[in-house]
Amino acid sequence: MTTPSAHPASPDRNARAAGALVGTAVGDALGAPFEFDIEGVFTRRFPTVAQAESNGMCGGRGWSPGEATDDTQMALHVALSLLERGGLDPADVFARFQRWALSDPMDIGLQTEAVLRSGLPWDRAADNYAAHHHRAAGNGSLMRAVTGALYFASESEEATGRAARVVSGLTHGDPATGEGCMVFHRLIRVALDGGDPLDAVEDALAEIRPGLRERWAVVLAPDWLPEHATEFNGAVWPALGSALWALRSTGSYAEAVIAAVDSGGDTDTVAAITGGLAGAVYGIGAVPAPWRDVVHVPLPGAADGELGVWRDADLVALALRLAADRG
Numbered sequence: 128m129t130t131p132s133a134h135p136a137s138p139d140r141n142a143r144a145a146g147a148l149v150g151t152a153v154g155d156a157l158g159a160p161f162e163f164d165i166e167g168v169f170t171r172r173f174p175t176v177a178q179a180e181s182n183g184m185c186g187g188r189g190w191s192p193g194e195a196t197d198d199t200q201m202a203l204h205v206a207l208s209l210l211e212r213g214g215l216d217p218a219d220v221f222a223r224f225q226r227w228a229l230s231d232p233m234d235i236g237l238q239t240e241a242v243l244r245s246g247l248p249w250d251r252a253a254d255n256y257a258a259h260h261h262r263a264a265g266n267g268s269l270m271r272a273v274t275g276a277l278y279f280a281s282e283s284e285e286a287t288g289r290a291a292r293v294v295s296g297l298t299h300g301d302p303a304t305g306e307g308c309m310v311f312h313r314l315i316r317v318a319l320d321g322g323d324p325l326d327a328v329e330d331a332l333a334e335i336r337p338g339l340r341e342r343w344a345v346v347l348a349p350d351w352l353p354e355h356a357t358e359f360n361g362a363v364w365p366a367l368g369s370a371l372w373a374l375r376s377t378g379s380y381a382e383a384v385i386a387a388v389d390s391g392g393d394t395d396t397v398a399a400i401t402g403g404l405a406g407a408v409y410g411i412g413a414v415p416a417p418w419r420d421v422v423h424v425p426l427p428g429a430a431d432g433e434l435g436v437w438r439d440a441d442l443v444a445l446a447l448r449l450a451a452d453r454g
Contacts, residue, residue: 138410150406
């Protein structure tokens with residue numbers, strides 16, 4: 128990839144923070160109409176980057192053009208809790224998730240829905256699900272991790288890693304999901320400071336619990352490709368691996384999210400994760416204007432006084448609040 132230092136006008140930290148959140152929503156919305164399609168469908172429809180930038184935010188399958196999904200919706204609920212409570216309050220985040228799940232979102236993951244509707248308290252629901260289901264390492268906590276990553280980026284590496292695992296564990300009890308979110312937090316942190324997140328992968332891997340490190344090392348390796356995945360990219364490992372591959376193999380925000388969507392499968396989530404990383408690397412100015420103009424995030428479960436629909440300017444303002452130095 129083209130590293131940030133290679134650009135004559137490297138974006139500042141605020142531009143990177145705004146890029147991370149808007150980039151997540153845009154990637155999410157770009158991928159939503161192509162979810163569960165096979166590899167290559169997006170570029171067969173939009174063969175060039177210019178065509179994708181002009182017409183790629185097309186909507187379909189019930190999604191309006193630019194409409195973001197549960198990925199970004201849940202990320203916003205995390206953000207609003209962090210800002211209102213002045214830090215991480217897991218019980219409050221879980222309650223917001225429950226209110227959202229009961230507000231008829233257009234899309235919700237099967238595991239997430241089962242956990243939130245289980246009737247169990249916030250500190251038991253996800254663990255109970257994981258104990259009774261073999262496949263509990265979905266990407267549904269990684270998809271929403273960008274707002275927590277922005278909020279804790281100015282704190283210690285230990286604090287951001289702990290927060291990543293706690294928020295992940297509210298709905299995903301398999302410890303592999305928390306480790307994936309920790310890696311994502313670490314990479315966003317590096318990108319916000321102007322570094323190349325790909326150079327930080329080895330250090331992040333060293334922080335993964337020993338029993339889980341080997342499997343993560345495989346999918347985060349520089350030579351890993353989406354076709355090497357041993358499970359559907361709805362699982363946490365190939366979802367993050369595919370996002371890093373998209374970032375590594377392209378040279379712009381648009382190219383990265385297009386590659387993510389074109390890889391097929393769980394396109395909205397892989398593109399949302401990719402969009403967060405690429406937005407933090409290239410900054411808000413690199414996110415194509417035609418995509419930003421139409422992106423919007425309906426927010427089921429919004430409390431009184433909270434926005435029911437979030438648009439580009441709202442997301443930028445929220446990102447700056449999240450990434451503000453609270454030290």
